[in-house]
Amino acid sequence: MITKRIIPCLDVRDGRVVKGVNFENLNDVNSPVELAKFYSDNGADELVFYDITASSDGRKIFTEILRETARNVFIPLTVGGGISSVKDFERVLSCGADKVSVNTGAIKNPTLIPEAAKLYGSQCVVISADVKRVDGEFHVFARGGRDDTNIEAISWIKKCVDNGAGEVVLNSIDTDGVKKGFDLEMLKAVGDVVSVPVIASGGAGCIEDFITLFKTIPSVDAGLAASIFHFGEVSIQDLKVRMKAENISVRL
Amino acid sequence: MIAIINYGVGNLFSLESSFNAIGEDVKVTSDPEDLKRAERIILPGVGAFEDAAKKLKSSGMAEPLLAEVKRGKPILGICLGMQLLFTKSFEFGEHEGLNLIPGEVRYIGEVIPAGLKIPQIGWNALQLGIRNEEVGIIKNEGEYVYFVHSYAAFCDEKFITATTNYGADLTAAVQNKNVYGVQFHPEKSGKVGLNILRAFCEVSLC
Numbered sequence: 001m002i003t004k005r006i007i008p009c010l011d012v013r014d015g016r017v018v019k020g021v022n023f024e025n026l027n028d029v030n031s032p033v034e035l036a037k038f039y040s041d042n043g044a045d046e047l048v049f050y051d052i053t054a055s056s057d058g059r060k061i062f063t064e065i066l067r068e069t070a071r072n073v074f075i076p077l078t079v080g081g082g083i084s085s086v087k088d089f090e091r092v093l094s095c096g097a098d099k100v101s102v103n104t105g106a107i108k109n110p111t112l113i114p115e116a117a118k119l120y121g122s123q124c125v126v127i128s129a130d131v132k133r134v135d136g137e138f139h140v141f142a143r144g145g146r147d148d149t150n151i152e153a154i155s156w157i158k159k160c161v162d163n164g165a166g167e168v169v170l171n172s173i174d175t176d177g178v179k180k181g182f183d184l185e186m187l188k189a190v191g192d193v194v195s196v197p198v199i200a201s202g203g204a205g206c207i208e209d210f211i212t213l214f215k216t217i218p219s220v221d222a223g224l225a226a227s228i229f230h231f232g233e234v235s236i237q238d239l240k241v242r243m244k245a246e247n248i249s250v251r252l
Numbered sequence: 253m254i255a256i257i258n259y260g261v262g263n264l265f266s267l268e269s270s271f272n273a274i275g276e277d278v279k280v281t282s283d284p285e286d287l288k289r290a291e292r293i294i295l296p297g298v299g300a301f302e303d304a305a306k307k308l309k310s311s312g313m314a315e316p317l318l319a320e321v322k323r324g325k326p327i328l329g330i331c332l333g334m335q336l337l338f339t340k341s342f343e344f345g346e347h348e349g350l351n352l353i354p355g356e357v358r359y360i361g362e363v364i365p366a367g368l369k370i371p372q373i374g375w376n377a378l379q380l381g382i383r384n385e386e387v388g389i390i391k392n393e394g395e396y397v398y399f400v401h402s403y404a405a406f407c408d409e410k411f412i413t414a415t416t417n418y419g420a421d422l423t424a425a426v427q428n429k430n431v432y433g434v435q436f437h438p439e440k441s442g443k444v445g446l447n448i449l450r451a452f453c454e455v456s457l458c
Contacts, residue, residue: 002376002418003396040442045375071269076398076440096265098440121299123371123400167373197373221374251375251396 003251004214004243005045005222006236007078007199008229010035013052015061017230033068039229040073043236045251047073048101048169048224051081052144063095070096080128084109089116093124101126101169104142106160107149117164122196127165129157131186132173138186145173154189161194168194169224171201179205182213182223191219199224207239214248254453255290258282259311261332262298270439274450284316292453293317293325297332301341301357301403304332305349314350321352326430328389328452334426334433335405343403353428355407364419371402372418375441379421381412388413389432389451390425397424397434397441397448404435430455 011018016030036047049069051062059082070077079092080101089100100120106112106127117125130145131138131153138153157168170190172183182203191198200213204225213223228234243250254271256264258280271278279286287293295317297304308314321327329337338349341357349357361370375396381388390413399416405423414425416436426433432452438445 002372002374002399005374067265070266071272074266074270074273074439074445075442076437093263094265096263096269098266123298123373166371195369197369221369 001249003045003249004220005199006043006210006239006250007046007048007222007224008039008044008236009048009050009201009224009226011050011052011226012062012065012081014058015065018052032065033072035230036069036073036077039236040075043240043252044075045222046076046078048078048080049097051079053082063091066092066095066097078126080126085112086115086119089120089124093120099124099126099167101128103128103130104144106165107140107142107151110163113160113165114163117166122164122166125165126167126169127157127160128169128171129153129160130171130173138189141173145171145176154193157190158193161196165196167197167199169199169201172203175203176201178203179228181205181209184213184216187213187217187220191217197221201225204228204234207234207242210239211242211246211248214243215246253286253290254278254292254294255286256280256294256296257287257308257311257313257317259304259308259313261304261307262296264296267294267296267330267439270446270449271453274446274453276449276453282311282313284313287313287316287320290320291325291457293320293327295327295329295333295336297330297334297336299332301332301335301343301349302345302347305336305341305347308336318350318352321431324430324457326432326452326455326457327352329431329433330439331401331435331437334435335403337426337431337433338405338407341403352431353405353407353411353426353433355405355411355426357403357405360402360404360418360420360422363422368419372399372422374399376416376418376424376436378414378416378424381409381414381425388425388427389448389455390414390434391447391451392444395444397436397438397444399424399436401435405433 084105
């Protein structure tokens, strides 16, 4: 049976992984290529590279890093950050990305998802949504969670999927960084309306949070996290052994 | 040399890199002469069947490919490239394939239970087919590989070297003499995938 996926996310700026990491057997902990290899060798099912570079020079470096990673790491690679046109899709796909995640770009440009899906296939297009509760409603936020777009999130995500997005990364701003577990209510709301894979993001603090996630919301296909993996608070191998013991389908 | 056929469908960077990673001399090519020179041939592919079948024909690579296969050269179709090896596909209509393996490509929704997501995206386990021990490139039962597909091949089980269970047993790997195919992405399946590519590079030339 298909397995639940565990996905570390690497924020990259000017060619370096932003959040400090701390691993033994890893010489350069801020090298995206080294870290990607490390995760791939230690059980990650997929990797997300998030480009938080602002400058065009930084973007060139990111593209080169991506190329170098794809030369050395043979698991699926999703790339996000600064994707606002099909040209951006082309740029990262030609460097070895398998999927491209769009966020603010899809809010600003409603034709981006359908155009990209037509050109590269839905399996290539990931809608990444930053969502926060505002007055009892789920709102989509833009620009890395800074701007409230006043768009109702659940119907907007469904529309993105109807327009060709093949996967959803749902990042709850409410639980992000709190480390008290994923946003189960929000994830269920999205899982109930879309038929494509849903990746949970935001809130993981320990192994138990993943177990609760997969046991409670069967429509969630994957769990994504950054700092708990980078800081070594949770090892992917330990997490997967535990998942297996809990009868959650997992690749070991 | 291993020739990866470039006919304008999808990106071949990862596939090329994966052969480099196992130390093979590899060339991404749209030159028919390279197919003659190559020891082995890879037919990749992502996207829709009809579009890919058309592009393969118009690229001028289909005929030389068939000629090399006839001479006994090992060929490996990957994902949509595997589906192209079959007689025909029912993806958005009815379209002819290369007919190197008798069989049809059909929507997996016809056989898997309702409620499962389509496409199947993710890691799933391989189950060995009945004739695998003779000649296959899939050596180990239960290893996980990465799938992304909405359609699958349906054919005589004598051609099936591995299946995967997604609510139903779906064709994961096939072989007809020197013609090999895998539905999953070996270039995205970690060490297991690289070992499968290595095994293909080691099958003896007919």
